[in-house]
Amino acid sequence: MYDFVVVGAGPAGSRFSRRASERGYDVLTLEKGEVGKPLACSGHVSTDIWEFTPDGAREELLQNEVYGARFHVGGPGSDDYQFYKREVVSNVIDRVGLDKLLAEAAEDAGADLRENHSVTAVEEYRDRVEVTASTPEGTETFEAKMVAGCDGPVSRVRSELDLPEPGEKLQGVLAFSEEDDPGDYVDVHLTAPRFFAWRIPRGDSGVEYGLAAPPGSDPSANDLFEEFTDEYDVETTHFCAGMIPIGPADRVTSRRAFLIGDAAAQTKPFTGGGILYGMTAASHAAKVVDPERPATLQDYEEAWREDLSREIQLGHWIRKCYSLPEEVQKVGLSAFSGEIGVHMDKPTSFFSTEHLKKLLSGS
Structure with a gap:
């Protein structure tokens, strides 16, 4: 036994x-x-991942380093609100x-x-x-x-x-393009109902496009994803889908x-x-x-x-x-954009001394 x-x-x-x-x-x-x-999950993770892996994992798995995110209330080409750090915020991995x-x-x-x-x-x-x-x-x-x-x-x-x-399950979909993009920023689009769509550069491993939405949404998550990648004018392969549990x-x-x-x-x-x-x-x-x-x-x-x-x-x-209504989102994103002191896995870091100092200083 x-x-x-x-x-x-x-x-x-x-x-x-x-x-x-x-x-x-x-x-x-x-x-x-x-x-x-x-595969049914994104490879965008915080740098804390290496605390859980064997020695040498970073050298084997790392595909790109990310310094921040561009938030969009609309689709590609819409105004963006940048959130960044001067050091690496997150990693993209295999x-x-x-x-x-x-x-x-x-x-x-x-x-x-x-x-x-x-x-x-x-x-x-x-x-x-x-x-x-x-x-x-x-x-x-x-x-x-x-x-x-x-x-x-x-x-x-x-x-x-x-x-x-x-408490809830969302329908997640993602796929990959063959673009060579070593960019420093991920793009987040607040266009999917009650969630968002994303674009993650993976260096010479391509670009990941993804989206999640409640099951039964109209349009469906698959249709929303097709519209999203069409707006970026890219062809994707290795389409994956899976449920995301929340709560x-x-x-x-x-x-x-x-x-x-x-x-x-x-x-x-x-x-x-x-x-x-x-x-x-x-x-x-x-x-x-x-x-x-x-x-x-x-x-x-x-x-x-x-x-x-x-x-x-x-x-x-x-x-x-x-x-929230789009105009409220724009006001909030504009107010908080800029250099941040936030950890992507820890919402409590929003109230950290480091982040509050950055907000107060306006930097």
Whole structure:
């Protein structure tokens, strides 16, 4: 019997697998396909990403450095409001490569990683869990003391155990052009209903275009994306789509199961990104959850919420600004544009001494 079965080998799952293995636990990680595929997430991340990766990851994965963002209330060609720093704000990385590197680090730490294992059932008992997976060879069932659901926004673990759904799910789409663009700025367009569209330069790896919108919006997210790229007059390939969970439920644990990452909606409400939040929560889980003591799952609930809940709450307030009337958006963007002291993963940094000084100085 394993200590943990981890369902999903994305950043959150691999982070937990690695850290739990390093603590001496027997970990089995199941990935439904090949690690990193299909791509369904942007590769625009804060520079904090390197705190979670093995040595040498930056040199292998980095595609571009970003110093700021241009916000547009309209489409391409509309007036922009620039927010920037004098040092690197964020990095653009090889997103598939990140998943593979993190999964390899988990294996190196002792985790047993099995690809092409699609979980079909999770049964929870007083003293164990049973996880059944479909494989190319047939069906396998594994026993463990606990199961970690790190299987994304449409989590099978969450549904099998009747854990609460995220507050909301958005439909995200992205694709890539072959433009050679080493630009320093990302472009953010507040044109999609209740969210935004983006353009991210990836150096000689092309440009990423993306958009998210509520499911069932009219026009649909796909139609909005087509209009967006047509306005930029570019052809894109490698089209990807996926759900973005927003708003964690009041409970992400059960008797012997817990959710991490997108499965738990541990994401930024104002961008939809969840790589850093998910890996942060995974680190908390590996530190406090004892598979012999189900009561420690409450320690996980408390630890990750204490660390992230304020950032998530402030992120919801930032997102509300996306739906303000255009004239109000323009006034707000004009007032706050310029040099910033804000961290892209931490809305609380908006109230930091550094940022407030910049606002007061008008620089």
